[in-house]
Amino acid sequence: MKILVCISKTPDTTAKIAFTDNNTKFADAGVQFIVNPYDEWYALVRALELKEAGVASHVTLLTVGAADAEPIMRKALAIGGDDAIRVNAESSDSFYIASQIAAVATEGSYDLVLTGKETIDYNGSSIGGMVAELLNQPFVSLATKLDIAGGTASLSREIEGGEEKLETSLPLVVSCQKGMAEQRIPNMKGIMGARTKPLAVKEPVAVEALTTVVSFEMPPAKSGVKLVSADTPEELIRLLHEEAKVI
Amino acid sequence: MVLIFADQADGQIKKSTFEALSYGSKLAAQLGTTAEAVVLGAVDNASLEALGNHGVSKVHHDANAAFNQFDAQVYTKAIAALATQAGAKVIVFSSNTSGKALAPRLSANLKAGLVSGAIALPDTSNGFVVKKNVFSAKAYANVQLLTDVKIIALSPNAFGVHATGGTAAVTAVSLPADSGKIKVTAVEKVTGTVPLGEAELVVSGGRGLKGPENWGLVEDLAKAMGASTACSRPVADAHWRPHHEHVGQTGGAIAPNLYIAIGISGAIQHLAGVNRSKTIVVINKDPEAPFFKAADYGIVGDAFDVVPKLTEAVKKLKGIA
DSSP states (O other): OEEEEEOOEEEOTTOOOOEETTTTEEOOTTOOEEEOHIIIIIIIHHHHHHHHTTSOSEEEEEEESOGGGHHHHHHHHHHOOSEEEEEOOOOSOHHHHHHHHHHHHHHTTOSEEEEESOOTTTOOOOHHHHHHHHHTOOEEEEEEEEEEETTEEEEEEEETTEEEEEEEESSEEEEEOTTSOOOOOOOHHHHHHHTTSOEEEEOOOOOOOSEEEEEEEOOOOOOOOEEEOTTOHHHHHHHHHHTSOOO | OEEEEOOEETTEEOHHHHHHHHHHHHHHHHHTSOEEEEEESOOOHHHHHGGGGGTOSEEEEEOOGGGSSOOHHHHHHHHHHHHHHHTOSEEEEEOSTTHHHHHHHHHHHHTOEEEEEEOSOOBOSSSOEEEEEETTTTEEEEEEEOSSSEEEEEOTTSSOOOOOOOOOEEEEOOOOOOOOSOEEEEEEEOOSSOOGGGOSEEEEEOGGGOSGGGTHHHHHHHHHHTOEEEEOHHHHHTTSSOGGGBBSSSSBOOOOSEEEEESOOOOHHHHHHHTTOSEEEEEESOTTOTHHHHOSEEEESOHHHHHHHHHHHHHHHTTOO
C-alpha cells in the first residue's frame, strides 16, 4: 500500500503577520517557515507509523510550491518518508492545488492520500475534499484515528459534540488532526538521511483557478483591556452584563 | 437562487444551520433573488417548515434513508444534482464538520469557486469578493470568486442568527442516492454540555489552576453562566482534562460571544484558537501575561480567590443565589 502525504509550507506559528505590495502579499522578509503543523504532526507521522507497522510499503511526500519550498520538504523528509515530489507551481487557489495533487495521486496509483485538517495560513480546510472529489474516492475529514487492516480503513472523525467511528474502503483521502499521532522530533540520522532522499520536481498540469485573493487586511485593533480590581470581581460581571451584553 | 445546505444529525437541524440560513437569505436579498434550503435525510415536516423563520421560502427535502448517515461523497452528488437542476447561483454551507467535507467536494464537482471560513456578506460592487479569516484569524483575505456558480462556507458564529418569521414551503425531491463506501459503526457524543464549537459562552482553564483537582472552580463558574468548559494545550497534554476540551492552534478553534480564560498565559498558539471570540476576559495573577493584550476585560489576581466571587456574582445576577 502506497501513501501520499500532502505537505504545505507555512509561516511559523509565532510569525508576525503583515502584508506588502499594497496589502496583496504576505510580508515574508525575516519570517521563518515551517512544515504546516497539521501536515507534519498528524498526517506525516501517522503515515510513518503505518509503514513501521508493515501496513504501508511506501510513503511519498508531496508539495505544490516554488523552489523555496524545498528546505521545508527536507525538514519533513528528516522526520521520515521514502521520497518527495514538488509540483513546481504557486497558487492561492485551493482547486488549483488540489488538481495538482490529484494528478500526482492518479499517476502514482496511491492507495491513501493524507492531508492536515487545514493550513495555518489560508485556513481553507479545502484541499482534502477537493482531491477526493477529483479522484472520485471517499473522504474522511477531521479524522482523529486511522487504522488499516485487510483493505479496510477504520477511522474516527470529529462531529459536532463528539466523535463518529466509521469504516471505509481504499483508495481513500483523509484530513488529519489532533489525536491521529504525536509530534516527532527528527534525529541526526534522519536529518543526514534526508539530504540524499529523492526529491523529484514535476511541472504542473494546466488548470484554471476558481478564486483569487484580491487583498489582505488586518482586523481592527483591540481598544485595549479594561482592568477590574481583584477586590471587586462582581464589577466584571456587571460590565459583561451591561456593557458587553454577553451574559 | 441562493441554495443553503441545512445540515441535520439524527433528524435534528444543527444550530450552525440557522446562521447559514440567515446569511443565505440576506445574501439572496442583496442579489435580488430567492433563498432556498436543501435537507437530506429524515427530518419532521414541522422542523422543515420552521426553516422559513430564517428567510428561506422553499425547502427541498429528500427523506431517502440513504442520507441518514453522513457520507460526503454521497451527499455531494445529491447536492450537485439539486443545485444544477434548481439553478442555484450561490450555495451556502456552515463551515462546521460537515461543511468542511462537503463544500470543497462540491466546489471540485461543479468547478465552482469556494471561499471557506467566510465572515461577511460578499462585496459585489466589483466582482464577487468575500472576506475570510486567514492566518488563524490574525488577518483577513478578500477572496474573489471567478466562476458563475459560487460556494461560500460560513465561519461559525461570524454572522449571527436572524429570525424573519414565516414558514417555508416544503417540496419532496428525489436526488441521486448512491450506496456510499462509508459505514458508520458508532457515534460517541459528549453528553450534558453544549458542543464547544457551538457554545456562546466558554470558560477555559490553564496551568495556573495547578491541577485537575481544582477544576471545580472552572466548572462552577461555567455552570452558573450556562457556559461550556475548555482548556489550554498543556492541560490537555497533562491529561487534567479530556482532549476534546483543548482549544488553540492545534486543538479546536472557537468563536463564542464570551471567552473567559483563567490561569492561561495566552501563548500565540492558544490565541490562534480563540481570537475570534467576541469578548475575551482574562484572569491571571501575572500582570505581564501576554493574554491581557488580546483581552477586552481583565482581572490581575489569584484565580482561587477571584473565580468563586465571580461565580457568586453571576448567581446573584441570575437570581439563583
